[in-house]
Amino acid sequence: MTILSQTKTELFKSWRFQQGFGQILLYVILSFVGFFILFPFYYMVVSSLREPFYNFDRLTLDLLPSAFNLAGYIKIFSTQVPGAEAKSISALLHGFVNTLFLEATIVIGSTFLNALAAYAFAKREFPGKQFLFSVLLVTIILPGEVTLLPKYVMFHKVGLLGTFWALILPSLTGVFGIFLIRQFMSTIPDALLEAARLDGASEFQVVTRLVMPLAIPAMATYALFTFLGVWNDLMGPLIFVNKPGKWTLQLALYYFTASYTFQYGSAYQDSEGIRMQTLFAGLIISALPTILIFVIFQRQLVSGITLTGLKG
Amino acid sequence: MSVIRGTQSNKKRVEIRKKTLWRSIWKERFTYLIIAPAFLSYLIFFFYPIGFAFVTSFTRFDAFQIQALPNIFDNYHRAIVRDPLAKTSLLNVFKYVVITLGVGQSCALILALALNSLKRGTAFYRTVYYFPMITSVVTIATIFRWLFGSDPSAPINTILRLLFDMEPIRWLWESKLVIPIIAVIAIWCGLGFNTIIWMAGLKAIPPEYYEVARIDGASNWRQFWSITLPLLKPVMLFQVVMGFIGGMKEFGLPFVLTQGGPAGASTTPVLLVYQYGFQNLQMGYASALAFLLAFLLIIASLVQFRIYGKSEAYD
Numbered sequence: 001m002t003i004l005s006q007t008k009t010e011l012f013k014s015w016r017f018q019q020g021f022g023q024i025l026l027y028v029i030l031s032f033v034g035f036f037i038l039f040p041f042y043y044m045v046v047s048s049l050r051e052p053f054y055n056f057d058r059l060t061l062d063l064l065p066s067a068f069n070l071a072g073y074i075k076i077f078s079t080q081v082p083g084a085e086a087k088s089i090s091a092l093l094h095g096f097v098n099t100l101f102l103e104a105t106i107v108i109g110s111t112f113l114n115a116l117a118a119y120a121f122a123k124r125e126f127p128g129k130q131f132l133f134s135v136l137l138v139t140i141i142l143p144g145e146v147t148l149l150p151k152y153v154m155f156h157k158v159g160l161l162g163t164f165w166a167l168i169l170p171s172l173t174g175v176f177g178i179f180l181i182r183q184f185m186s187t188i189p190d191a192l193l194e195a196a197r198l199d200g201a202s203e204f205q206v207v208t209r210l211v212m213p214l215a216i217p218a219m220a221t222y223a224l225f226t227f228l229g230v231w232n233d234l235m236g237p238l239i240f241v242n243k244p245g246k247w248t249l250q251l252a253l254y255y256f257t258a259s260y261t262f263q264y265g266s267a268y269q270d271s272e273g274i275r276m277q278t279l280f281a282g283l284i285i286s287a288l289p290t291i292l293i294f295v296i297f298q299r300q301l302v303s304g305i306t307l308t309g310l311k312g
Numbered sequence: 313m314s315v316i317r318g319t320q321s322n323k324k325r326v327e328i329r330k331k332t333l334w335r336s337i338w339k340e341r342f343t344y345l346i347i348a349p350a351f352l353s354y355l356i357f358f359f360y361p362i363g364f365a366f367v368t369s370f371t372r373f374d375a376f377q378i379q380a381l382p383n384i385f386d387n388y389h390r391a392i393v394r395d396p397l398a399k400t401s402l403l404n405v406f407k408y409v410v411i412t413l414g415v416g417q418s419c420a421l422i423l424a425l426a427l428n429s430l431k432r433g434t435a436f437y438r439t440v441y442y443f444p445m446i447t448s449v450v451t452i453a454t455i456f457r458w459l460f461g462s463d464p465s466a467p468i469n470t471i472l473r474l475l476f477d478m479e480p481i482r483w484l485w486e487s488k489l490v491i492p493i494i495a496v497i498a499i500w501c502g503l504g505f506n507t508i509i510w511m512a513g514l515k516a517i518p519p520e521y522y523e524v525a526r527i528d529g530a531s532n533w534r535q536f537w538s539i540t541l542p543l544l545k546p547v548m549l550f551q552v553v554m555g556f557i558g559g560m561k562e563f564g565l566p567f568v569l570t571q572g573g574p575a576g577a578s579t580t581p582v583l584l585v586y587q588y589g590f591q592n593l594q595m596g597y598a599s600a601l602a603f604l605l606a607f608l609l610i611i612a613s614l615v616q617f618r619i620y621g622k623s624e625a626y627d
Contacts, residue, residue, distance in 0.1 A: 026426050027433070033423060034440045037503065040455045041443065043467065057465040061474060116346040126340035127333055132347065139358055143609055145561055145582050146602045149589045150361030150368070153376065170357040173350040203342045232448035234564055239590060250450050254568065257454040283451045294446045298439055305505065306512035 048072050048280035053273035072277030076285060079278055081256045085244040092282060094245075095252035099231060102164060102248065106171045106230050111223045114177030115185075115215060119207050121178065122185035123193060136175050152239060166240035171230070177222045180304070184218030185211060221304035224297050231290055253286050365599040373596035387600035398601060401579045404491050408580070409559035411495035412502070417551055420503055424510035425540075438511075442504030453568035456497050460484055484570055487577035494565050494578060506551065513547030514540070553616050557609055581605045 043063075047056070051067035081091035120126070121133060151170065155161040160169075188211060196210050212219065237248040247255070260279055270278075294301065337344070370384040381387065391398045423441070427434050444452060459467045462482040472478040484490050517540065525535050563582040566572055572579035572587070579587075581601060589598030 022429075023431060026430055030423070030426055030430070030437050033503075034437060037441055037443060037500065040459060041447075043459075044455055057463070059465055059470060059473070061467065061470050113349045117350040120343045120347045124340060124343040126343045127337050132351070135354070136350070139354060141610060141613070142358075142362065143557070143561055143606050144358075145585065146365050146599075146606045147358055147361035148585070149595050149599055149602065150364040151357060152590065153364070153595065154361065156376065170353065173353045178350060207346070228446055232446075234449055234568070235586075239586075250448050253448070254450045257450060257457075257568075260454075279454075283454060287447050287451050290446045290448075291443075294442070295439075298442070301442075302438065302508055305508050 044280050044283060048277050048284055050277055052277075054277075056276050069274075069277065071272065072274045072279075072281035073285065075272070075274060075278045076282045079256070079282075081247075081252055082259045083244060083255050084247070084252070091244070091247060091252045092249065092256065092286070095247050095249035098164075098246060099249040102167060103227060103230050105164075105168050107223050107226050109168070109172045110174060110177060110226055111219050113173050114222065115181050115212055115219055116207060117173065117178045118181035118185055118215075119211050122182045123188075123190070123211070136178065139175050148235075148239060155240060162241055162243045162246060164241060164246065167236050171226075177226070180222050181215060181218045185215050188214050217300070220297075221300045224293070224300055225304060227293065228290055249286050253282060256282060365602060368596050369599035369603050371596045373594075373599070375593040376595075378596075381596075387597045388604070390597060391601050391604055397576050397579060397584060398581075398604075400576050401581045401584050404578060405560050405562060405580050407491045408495050408498070408562060409556055411492060412498050412559050413552060413555045415495075416499035416502060417506060417555065419499065420506035421510050421544075423503065423507045424514055425536075427507065428511060428514045438504065438508060440504075441507055444501045444503070445505050449564035450568055452497065452501060453565055456493075457484070457569055460493055484578075485574050487574050490570060490574065490578040494562075494569060497565060497569075498559075498562070509551060510544070510547060513544050517543045549616070553613050556612060556616065560605065560609055560612075 046063075046065045049065055049068050049070070049072075050056075051069050052071065054066065077090045077093055079090060079092070084091035084094075121129065151166075152161065155166045160166045192214075193206055193210065196206050201209065232250060233248070234250045234254060237246075237251045238254070241248070242251070257279065368378065369387055370381065372379040372381050372386075383389070427437055430437070460483040461467070461469070462480070462485050463469065464473070464480040466480075466483075468483070469478075469480040473480070481489070483493055521539050521543075522535060525539060530538065561582050562580050563586065566578045566580055566583055567586070570578045572583050582605070585598045585602045585605070588594045588601065
């Protein structure tokens with residue numbers, strides 16, 4: 001008996017047990033925080049699947065799913081967004097197409113152009129290099145918000161306001177991308193480039209055939225950030241392409257959600273009883289592509305953050 | 313004589329140097345070609361707009377028509393002295409920055425410390441915490457507009473009533489609560505990102521320091537205060553400067569959540585620039601506001617660099 005209790009207290013004091021206990025405590029705390037992070041998403045998904053005429057105004061909280069009803073996900077594609085053009089195709093779907101077009105041009109164009117400039121600053125010596133590089137730095141310090149109004153006026157004058165050019169042209173190059181890719185390119189050994197030059201490769205071939213393929217990790221990280229940035233951008237489309245036919249996904253979503261007033265109770269209903277379900281379905285569908293991309297590429301994202309966050 | 317000869321040879325040397333400069337520029341013409349898009353873009357979409365905004369901030373520039381102001385500093389006078397909304401917006405973002413930096417960064421640091429001493433599953437938690445960061449501001453603001461509804465049946469009011477038997481609160485419609493709520497939502501959003509940054513800072517601390525401290529018998533608490541925190545100074549500087557600049561420029565959350573309401577209680581400087589410039593088309597005044605904000609941000613970040621030490625900390 002005494003031996004047993006003795007071993008018990010010894011076990012309690014032992015380093016291993018303390019470590020194990022500490023670890024369990026950490027897991028509990030971290031999971032608790034994780035719960036707070038994920039709960040809004042969980043509740044949104046559960047709410048989007050509720051049965052028709054579910055009473056969202058009831059004074060209790062249903063934490064568990066009550067149905068698996070996809071009607072909202074179907075209805076979102078035929079729902080008209082207030083202020084949108086009367087078109088057969090839904091404003092949200094139209095926004096998807098517009099956003100995908102922007103993504104394709106901006107992600108491909110800016111990754112290529114920034115990689116070119118990054119190569120120049122990483123591997124070439126040319127008069128004015130230091131000066132030009134510090135000119136780029138200035139743009140980080142000055143907040144870009146100052147340029148919003150003049151750009152608006154400028155695009156208005158040139159007639160590009162309300163066209164995608166107003167979003168694409170300023171996004172084709174950026175300090176962030178040049179820095180990120182340059183950081184990576186400077187680790188490529190010069191001997192490799194010399195060898196290619198001796199073999200008769202032109203400078204352009206050196207960049208596109210040798211350096212860019214080697215810098216794919218950095219370029220992919222940049223492309224990833226750009227993709228997420230363009231997908232979630234609200235301010236740019238709001239100011240520069242605020243035309244119903246040109247709405248991006250976020251803008252369509254904004255006008256769609258803005259028509260929902262929650263403060264007078266959440267559930268004055270449509271005829272099918274899936275008003276709220278449709279709203280949540282819209283939010284989820286618009287976030288799905290980014291979630292998918294994040295789940296696949298999260299390692300690159302994290303390394304990108306630590307690279308640019310601390311060494312940029 | 314010798315002096316003249318000296319100047320002559322100097323001239324020659326300058327000429328030769330000029331020639332070699334041009335030659336090396338010509339030699340690197342491909343390099344200039346590939347950096348040209350970036351600089352062309354900055355000229356057109358950054359430097360020219362800034363100059364234009366600076367000029368128009370001294371004029372009445374309503375609905376695309378430039379007119380002279382009776383007093384060229386009138387827009388600035390209006391922003392600093394006469395417009396109560398400008399002052400309110402500044403106070404709002406100050407409050408917002410204090411909460412997001414103080415509470416948000418402490419939470420992120422604690423989480424980073426916890427994740428760092430975890431044996432397994434770090435990547436899993438990191439992924440979970442990063443989740444809100446990839447979701448758009450429209451989505452997030454809409455979820456929280458619903459969760460923080462003012463109705464008694466809104467989710468958070470319901471939770472509080474069920475758990476603590478509290479009366480419903482009008483959350484986003486209470487002028488004193490609206491900024492703290494927006495700050496809490498922003499903290500929730502940025503937690504994953506900030507935790508990753510702090511974790512990178514923690515990883516950069518050489519483990520030998522802790523070993524030596526342990527041999528000397530320093531407690532965990534002591535190790536944190538004497539090793540971890542001082543060595544995290546560069547990360548702290550980064551977080552404070554970035555958090556400050558980002559917070560002062562907040563636009564999306566208040567725009568979607570409240571449109572700056574109730575009665576300007578959640579308006580921010582960038583939101584004001586948007587409302588004056590793009591909704592009321594008072595572009596001269598909006599430019600002046602934007603410049604005041606830019607000026608403030610530059611001064612503040614310079615001061616912060618000074619306080620937190622020399623630039624070596626930032627490298």
